[in-house]
Amino acid sequence: MPNTPKDPNPVSRFFGPPARFLAILSGWWLLALSFLTVAEILLRKFFSISLQGVDEIGGYTTAIVSAFGFACALTVKAHTRVDFLLGRMPAASRAVLNALSYGLLAAMAIYGAWRGWSVLEESIEFQAHANSPLQTPLWLPQGAWMIGLALFALCAGAMAAHAFWLLLSDRAKLNLFYGPLTLDEEIEAEMGTILEREGKQP
Amino acid sequence: MIGVTEASIGFLLLIAALFLGLHVAVALFLIAMLGAALYLGSPLVAAFGTQLWGAMEDYVLLSIPLYILLGEILVRSGSTDRLYRSLADWLNILPGGLLHTNIGASAVFSAVSGSSVATAATISTVALPSFHKRRYDTRLVLGSIAAGASLGNLIPPGIALIVYGAMTNTSVGQLYAAAVVPGIVMTALFIGTIILIALVKPDLVRQKEVADPLRERLRRLVDLTPPLVIFGIIMGSIYTGWATVTESAALAVVVALPIAALYGRLSIRMLHECFIATANLTAMSLLILAVAFYLNFVMGLLGVTPALGAFATSIGASPLELMIVLAVFYLLLGIFFETLPMLVGTVPIVFPVIVAAGIDPVWFGVFIVLMCEISLISPPVGMTLYVIQAVRREGTIAEVFQGTVPFFIAMVVMTALLIAFPEMALWLPRISFGL
Numbered sequence: 001m002p003n004t005p006k007d008p009n010p011v012s013r014f015f016g017p018p019a020r021f022l023a024i025l026s027g028w029w030l031l032a033l034s035f036l037t038v039a040e041i042l043l044r045k046f047f048s049i050s051l052q053g054v055d056e057i058g059g060y061t062t063a064i065v066s067a068f069g070f071a072c073a074l075t076v077k078a079h080t081r082v083d084f085l086l087g088r089m090p091a092a093s094r095a096v097l098n099a100l101s102y103g104l105l106a107a108m109a110i111y112g113a114w115r116g117w118s119v120l121e122e123s124i125e126f127q128a129h130a131n132s133p134l135q136t137p138l139w140l141p142q143g144a145w146m147i148g149l150a151l152f153a154l155c156a157g158a159m160a161a162h163a164f165w166l167l168l169s170d171r172a173k174l175n176l177f178y179g180p181l182t183l184d185e186e187i188e189a190e191m192g193t194i195l196e197r198e199g200k201q202p
Numbered sequence: 203m204i205g206v207t208e209a210s211i212g213f214l215l216l217i218a219a220l221f222l223g224l225h226v227a228v229a230l231f232l233i234a235m236l237g238a239a240l241y242l243g244s245p246l247v248a249a250f251g252t253q254l255w256g257a258m259e260d261y262v263l264l265s266i267p268l269y270i271l272l273g274e275i276l277v278r279s280g281s282t283d284r285l286y287r288s289l290a291d292w293l294n295i296l297p298g299g300l301l302h303t304n305i306g307a308s309a310v311f312s313a314v315s316g317s318s319v320a321t322a323a324t325i326s327t328v329a330l331p332s333f334h335k336r337r338y339d340t341r342l343v344l345g346s347i348a349a350g351a352s353l354g355n356l357i358p359p360g361i362a363l364i365v366y367g368a369m370t371n372t373s374v375g376q377l378y379a380a381a382v383v384p385g386i387v388m389t390a391l392f393i394g395t396i397i398l399i400a401l402v403k404p405d406l407v408r409q410k411e412v413a414d415p416l417r418e419r420l421r422r423l424v425d426l427t428p429p430l431v432i433f434g435i436i437m438g439s440i441y442t443g444w445a446t447v448t449e450s451a452a453l454a455v456v457v458a459l460p461i462a463a464l465y466g467r468l469s470i471r472m473l474h475e476c477f478i479a480t481a482n483l484t485a486m487s488l489l490i491l492a493v494a495f496y497l498n499f500v501m502g503l504l505g506v507t508p509a510l511g512a513f514a515t516s517i518g519a520s521p522l523e524l525m526i527v528l529a530v531f532y533l534l535l536g537i538f539f540e541t542l543p544m545l546v547g548t549v550p551i552v553f554p555v556i557v558a559a560g561i562d563p564v565w566f567g568v569f570i571v572l573m574c575e576i577s578l579i580s581p582p583v584g585m586t587l588y589v590i591q592a593v594r595r596e597g598t599i600a601e602v603f604q605g606t607v608p609f610f611i612a613m614v615v616m617t618a619l620l621i622a623f624p625e626m627a628l629w630l631p632r633i634s635f636g637l
Contacts, residue, residue: 020478022481023477023478023480023481023482024474024477024478024481026267026477026480026481027271027473027474027476027477027478027480027481028477030267030268030271030455030477030480031271031455031473033452034268034452034453034455034456035456037448037449037452037453038452038453038456040449041439041444041445041449041453045444055261055448056261058261058264058448059259059260059261059264060259061264061267062258062259062260062261062263062264062266062267062488063255063258063259063260065267065481065484066258066267066484066485066488066489066492067258067485068481068485069480069481069482069484069485069486069488070485070489072478072481072482072485073481073482073483073485073486073489076482078482078483078485078486079225079226079227079485079486079489080225080226080486080490080540080542080543081223081224081225081226082220082221082223082226082538082539082540082543083223084221084538085221085222085223086222086223097222097223098223100222100224101222101223101224101225101228104224104225104228104232105224105225105227105228108227108228108231108493111250112250112251112254114251115248115249115250115251115252115254116251116254116255117251118248118251119251119252119254119255141259142255145255145258180223
C-alpha cells in the first residue's frame with residue numbers, strides 16, 4: 001500500500017509526511033467540532049441558547065479539511081480516474097496518457113492555488129470580515145485553506161515533472177507510479193483496514 | 203449564450219476526457235475552462251478561485267467528511283462480525299438461509315459506513331468463511347454480497363444523496379426521507395429474489411440452517427444495537443427537527459466513539475487511521491464537487507440551463523418517456539462509470555431537462571442514486587465485484603458477474619416500480635415536511 005515509509009514513488013514518499021500531518025490535524029478538528037455541535041444542539045434544545053456561529057465555523061471547516069486532504073489523497077492515488085479504457089491500452093499509450101493526466105492535474109492544482117491566493121490577497125487587502133455574528137476576518141480561514149491548496153499544487157507539480165521525466169527515461173516506472181490505482185493496491189488498502197480490525201497485522 | 207449543440211459537444215468532450223483516464227476533477231475543469239475561455243472571457247476564467255472558495259465553504263457539505271469519519275470509526279470498531287452473526291439468527295429461517303444475512307448485513311453496514319467498496323470487503327471477509335462448509339451455490343453467495351453492498355447509497359445516510367442535493371439545491375433532509383421507502387422496497391426485492399431462487403431451483407440452495415436456541419439468539423440481539431442506534435439518532439434527530447443533516451452527522455460521530463471503546467478498539471492510532479482515510483475520501487469527493495460547481499457556474503452564465511429546458515419542452519416528450527430514456531442512458535453509462543463520476547458528470551445536463559419536464563427533483567434524486575447503485579454491480583467496471591473476488595482468492599471473476607445477474611434484474615424491476623409508483627419516494631417527504 002502506498003502512503004507508507006516503503007512507498008516506492010519518491011515524490012509521494014516525500015510529500016507523504018506533511019500531507020498526513022495535515023490530514024490528522026483535520027481529523028482532530030472535525031472531532032472537536034462534532035463535540036461543539038453536540039453542545040450546540042443540547043443547549044439549543046434544553047436552554048434555548050445558541051453558541052452562535054458553529055455553522056459558520058463548519059462552513060470554513062469543509063473548505064479547510066478538504067483542501068488539507070487534497071495532497072494526501074494525491075499521494076495514495078485516491079483522486080478518482082476512470083480506468084476502463086486505460087487498462088486495456090498498450091503500455092506505451094498508457095505511459096503517455098498517465099503523464100498527460102498528471103500534467104493537466106498539476107496545471108489545475110497550480111492554477112487553483114494561484115487563483116486561491118488572489119482570493120486570500122484580496123481579503124487581506126480589504127480587511128474583509130464575514131457578514132455574520134462572528135465577524136470572522138476572512139484571511140484566517142482562507143489562509144488555512146491556502147496552505148492546503150499550496151501543498152496540493154507543489155505535490156501535483158512535482159509529480160507531473162517526475163512523470164514527464166519518467167516518460168523519457170523509464171516508462172514501466174511511470175505506469176507503476178502514475179497509473180490509476182491498480183486493483184491490488186485498492187484491495188490492499190481495504191484489506192489493511194480489515195486485518196487491522198480483526199486484530200491481526202497486515 | 204450557447205445552444206444545445208454546443209452543450210452536447212461539451213458533454214461528449216467530457217465523456218471523452220474521462221475515458222482517456224484523466225482525473226475526474228481535471229476532466230470537469232477542462233470543459234469548464236474551455237466554455238469560460240471561448241464564450242465568457244478571462245475575468246470569468248479567473249473567477250475559478252472565488253468559485254472554489256464559495257463551493258468549498260459550505261456547511262451542508264460538512265456532512266460529507268463527518269459521515270465518512272463516522273463510517274471509518276464504525277468499520278474499525280469491529281461490530282461487523284457481531285452484526286452478521288445476530289442477523290443470521292433471524293434471517294436463516296427464510297428459504298435461502300444464510301444468503302439473506304448477506305443482504306441484511308451488507309445493507310446495514312453500507313448504510314452506516316457510506317462505502318460500498320468497504321462493505322463488500324468487510325462483509326466478504328466475515329461471510330465467506332461461513333459459507334465454506336455449507337452447500338450453497340457460490341455464484342449466489344457472491345452476488346448477494348455485491349447486491350447488499352450496493353444498497354448503501356439508497357439507505358440514508360448516503361453520501362450520493364448529499365452530493366445530489368448540493369448540486370441541485372435540493373433539501374438533503376427531504377432526499378433522505380424520500381429514499382427510505384425505496385430503500386426498504388429494494389431490500390425486500392433482493393430478499394424476494396433469493397426466496398424465489400430457493401423455491402424454484404432448490405438445487406442452488408441445498409443447505410438447511412439450524413437455528414440456535416432462542417435464548418442465545420435473544421442474547422445476541424444486543425449486537426444489532428450499535429448500527430441501529432446510529433441510524434436512529436441520525437434519522438430521528440433530523441425528523442424531529444432537533445438537528446440539521448450536518449448536525450446529525452456530528453452527533454453520530456460523537457456516539458460512535460463510545461461504541462468503538464466498548465468493543466475495545468478505540469485508540470489514538472486507530473483514530474489517526476480514521477482521520478487519514480477520512481481526509482483522502484473527503485478530498486477526493488470535494489475536489490470533484492468543487493470543480494463541478496465551477497462547471498455549473500459557467501454553464502449557468504452560458505445559458506445552458508434554459509437552453510436545455512427549452513429543448514426538453516420542444517421535443518414534447520412526456521415525463522414517462524423521458525424517464526425511460528434516462529433509465530436506459532444511465533444503465534449504459536453505469537457499465538463504465540462508478541457513482542461519483544456518473545453523478546457529477548450528468549446532473550448538470552440532465553437536471554434542467556427533468557425540471558422543465560415537470561419531474562419532481564426529490565424523486566429524481568432517488569432515481570439517479572438507484573441508477574448509481576445499478577452501476578456498482580454491472581460488470582465489467584464495478585469495484586465491489588473485484589473486491590469480493592479478491593477476498594475470496596479462488597475461482598474466477600466470471601462467477602461473481604454471474605451471481606449479480608438475478609440482483610441486477612431485481613434492480614431493473616425496482617427502477618420500473620419507482621417510475622410506475624413515484625409515490626413510493628414522495629409519500630414520506632410529504633408527510634414529514636408537510637409539502
